Amino acid sequence: MNTSTTVIDPQPEHAISARGLHKVYRADGGDQVHALRAVDLDVPRGGIFGLLGPNGAGKSTFINILAGLVVKTGGSASVWGLDIDRDPRHARAAIGVVPQELNLDAFFTPYEMLEVQAGFYGVPPKERRTMEILERVGLEDKAKAYSRSLSGGMRRRLLVAKALVHNPPVLVLDEPTAGVDIELRRSLWDFVKELNNNGTTIVLTTHYLEEAEELCDHIAIINRGSVIAYDDTRSLVQRLDNKELRVTVAQPLDALPGALSRFTVDLPDDCTLVFRYRTSETEVREILAAVADAGLVIADLATEEPDLEDIFLELTREATDHA
Numbered sequence: 001m002n003t004s005t006t007v008i009d010p011q012p013e014h015a016i017s018a019r020g021l022h023k024v025y026r027a028d029g030g031d032q033v034h035a036l037r038a039v040d041l042d043v044p045r046g047g048i049f050g051l052l053g054p055n056g057a058g059k060s061t062f063i064n065i066l067a068g069l070v071v072k073t074g075g076s077a078s079v080w081g082l083d084i085d086r087d088p089r090h091a092r093a094a095i096g097v098v099p100q101e102l103n104l105d106a107f108f109t110p111y112e113m114l115e116v117q118a119g120f121y122g123v124p125p126k127e128r129r130t131m132e133i134l135e136r137v138g139l140e141d142k143a144k145a146y147s148r149s150l151s152g153g154m155r156r157r158l159l160v161a162k163a164l165v166h167n168p169p170v171l172v173l174d175e176p177t178a179g180v181d182i183e184l185r186r187s188l189w190d191f192v193k194e195l196n197n198n199g200t201t202i203v204l205t206t207h208y209l210e211e212a213e214e215l216c217d218h219i220a221i222i223n224r225g226s227v228i229a230y231d232d233t234r235s236l237v238q239r240l241d242n243k244e245l246r247v248t249v250a251q252p253l254d255a256l257p258g259a260l261s262r263f264t265v266d267l268p269d270d271c272t273l274v275f276r277y278r279t280s281e282t283e284v285r286e287i288l289a290a291v292a293d294a295g296l297v298i299a300d301l302a303t304e305e306p307d308l309e310d311i312f313l314e315l316t317r318e319a320t321d322h323a
């Protein structure tokens, strides 16, 4: 395809599409690291998409390939319908990436920083919308302030502004609320929703299941370079309805009573039974009734919601079982 005649579809079906995307890094000792293994993934246009996964799962590699910062080993990918091999320039222009770190050049003002970024992307001075973007992220008052005087929340918003200078239809936020307090997290969530309402497709990586549930309409979970779950958020959360019930019994046990063997249960110490169950399949009272039927006296009870870590463990186990 000749890039000079590229026609950009204003409404492609997918904001991002990957097929068989593969990345092998060569580590220092010469070992191969398979960071992505044949990833097929479609990010629908217009929504907020969550890319979840533990550290080292391959999230940054995926994003950096799309943004033209890492060269893939195999497979294909497109951003806004633009193939990253055939049309790298347009594909790169269709995506803005907001990095995780808050490093800003302390001696530039926000205004200057956006102008430099626009120059970097080749946006001609006449087409720059520097003040408009600063207004959009609520930093118009700080246009001429030193960046080092900005608060953490303002810095994050300035980084978003930087990623918006070339007006990309897809914005990727890497762990947008890592290490921020609850109040700021909520205000950043509102901000992300607002950007999305204004028409930008958002992709965010996060460790926080709560954040993904609050913001994302679709979620992919990636682990060891493979997509192990992909669904709309509601279905995924329902699927991950596992809970833990910790029962402390009054008398020490030698072994698990046989009557409880129909449950998934562990005996981490002789007075504690840990039941893992799905709320869609088992009710707490069934477990409690079985404990009472086994002649045990309950001294204490606690339930625990699964966190992302449990979910990864469970999904990874499922993926292995089905392999």
Ligand code: ADP
Binding pocket: 025, 026, 027, 033, 034, 035, 053, 054, 055, 056, 057, 058, 059, 060, 061, 062
């Ligand atoms: P995530 O963003 O989910 O934490 P990454 O994409 O950063 O995951 O990393 C995926 C895997 O690739 C990890 O095992 C990581 O150590 C490895 N990796 C990432 N970048 C490099 C690199 N430049 N050289 C060698 N290995 C790398």
